[in-house]
Amino acid sequence: MVYITEDMVRRRAEHNDCEIFSLEEVSLHQQDIERIEHIDRWCRDLKILYLQNNLIPRIENLGRLKKLEYLNLALNNIEVIENLEGCESLHKLDLTVNFVGRLSSVESLKDNIHLRELFLVGNPCTEFEGYRQYVVASLPQLKMLDGTEISRSERIQAAQALVEVRRRVCEQEWDYLRRRAKEKEEAQRKAAGDERGNKERKPGFDGRWYTDINNTAAVLEENKENAKSPEADEEQQEKEFWNTPCSFTPESRLEAHRHLEEKRRAKETEKEKKPKAPRMLITADGRVMNVNEPKLDFSLTEDEESNSIVLDLALYRHMDTSLLDVDVQPTYARVSVKGKIFQIVLPAEVKPDSSTAKRSQTTGHLVLTMPRLEGEIKVTKTVPCPPRACRSGRSGSPEDKKRAGNVPERLEVDPSKHTTIDLANIVQRHSTNAGPLVTGTAAPPPAEGRFSEGFVDDPDVPPLM
Incomplete structure (x- = not known):
């Protein structure tokens, strides 16, 4: 059972600086609450109260809320309208999709003179003959019923036929209450039978005793062949539970909730037994992985003017900066967003000490500016x-x-001449005989016959010597 606690109310009072004594609006919907309590003592100035989609079976502990104007109790297990006489300022009451079958209980709202709107759609009482006429005649202060405006002529006709309509409504109400009593007995009997069966049932025992060893062995072998895996048995039970027809009652709704709660707890227990392996950020050989657990959009660009790498991470606009953790390394950048890791490998080495992290106040984006490491060779x-x-x-x-x-540069060589360097003719001699080398004199111009055909004397080509 879920109880209304002070911490629960305070966490929903963020718009009021977490102060609950002066709170005027609070939303406690979809919390599986099974009882209304403490609110009338903690929040005396409350004007709007949302309690829809819970498991509340009874309206109680709201009489001290003198300033309450709107009460939403849709999708609960309420069967009787009661205990709202003290809500003097009540203007709108929503009881959509509950189990209100005692239609005469709407007369308890006569003292709520400021009540203008009432919603009873989806309740068993709306199927009664003369339902609308009875409510309109019983509550003359109403302006709208189930979202439809009440006209003056409709109000006059309902008041004129109130005696006859009330008689028919009372008959139908008694029939409904008798059926409802049988449903409660059947639900109690079923719950007692299920509890007794769970206590008596033992694993591995089918309710029979065996004295013959051979007969026992044969039966055990038969049971072994017919045995199913636990997963298949659980799946079969799940199908039987949801496919079995049942009436729509507070007990069936509560039973479905209990079943879903047990399944959820079983899954949580299984997860605790099998802890999730941590995500690998750096491999054993030192290779950094690209990770985007929060699934955020990002852009990685290079700023040539400032010689730096810029990472623009599209964070949630209204997320608190205290939920972020930034770590810049020479080869990668890592950002922790509410415990989820975003990691990216950088295209070049950067200087972590000179890097800066800024966040936009308008878009919420996180911008990391990481200067390149000095001395890097650029192409x-x-x-x-x-x-x-x-x-x-x-x-x-x-x-x-x-x-x-x-x-x-390309050097053209005549293939008809020497293919190798002639070291003996590097410096010209006076004769072929041995003698001293001639130095300090320019070499005579070559004869015309020594040039190859098609030779062009280009002045831009530097001399070979």
């Missing part, structure tokens, strides 16, 4: 110089022009 693109421009240029030597144009 720069060179624009080749056009050949014509290099030839027409007047500044610089031919070697510089060719080097700037990134044009490789």
Whole structure:
């Protein structure tokens, strides 16, 4: 059973600085609450109270809320309208999809003179003949019933036929209460039988005693062949539970809730037995993994002007910054978002000490600016110089022009001449006989017959000596 605690109410009072004594609105829906308590003492100034989609069987402990204007108790197990006389300012009451079968209990709302709207859609009493006429005549202060406006003529007709309508409603109400009493007895009998069966049933025992050893062995072998796996047996029981027809009553709704709660606890217990393996961030060989557990959008760019790498992580706009943890390493960046890891490998080494982390106040994005490590070799693109421009240029030597144009030099060699270097003719001698070398004199120009056919004397080609 879930109880209304002070911590539960305080956590839902964030818009009021977690103060509950001056709270005017609180939402306690979908909490599996089974009893209303403490609210009338803790929140005296409450004006709006949401308690829909719980397991509340009775309206109680709300009489001290003098300022309460709107009460939402839809999707609960309420069968009688009661204990709301003290809510003097009640303007709207929502009891959609409950189990109100005692229609005469709406007369308890006569003292709520400010009540203008009432919702009873989905309750058994709405199927009674004369339901709307009875409610309209019993509560003259109402303006709308089940979302439909009450006209003046409808109110006059309902008041005129109130005696006859009340008689028919009372007859139908008694029939419903008798059926309801049988449903309660059947539910109690079923619950007692299930409890007794669970106590008497023992694992491995089918209720029969055996004295003959051979007969016992045969029966055990038969049971072994017919035995099913625990998973298949559990699945079969689950199908039987949901496929078995039953009436829509507070007991059946509570039984379904208990069943779902047991399944949830069983799954949690199984998860505790089998702990989830931690996600691998860095492999055994030192390789960093890219991880995005929170599933956030991001962009990784390089800022050439500041020589840095920029990571833009699209965080939740209204998330508190205290739930973040940023860690920048030379080769990767890691951000913990509410316990979930975002990790990305950087394209180059950065300086963690000089990195900065900023968060936008408008979008909530986290921006990491990580400067590159100094001394890193960068690949720069060179624009080749056009050949014509290099030839027409007047500044610089031919070697510089060719080097700037990134044009490789090629030396044309006449294949008819020597294919190897003649070391003996590097310096010219006076004669073929041995003698001193001639130094300090220029070599005579070669004869015309020594040039190959098609030779062109290009002045831009540097001399070989």
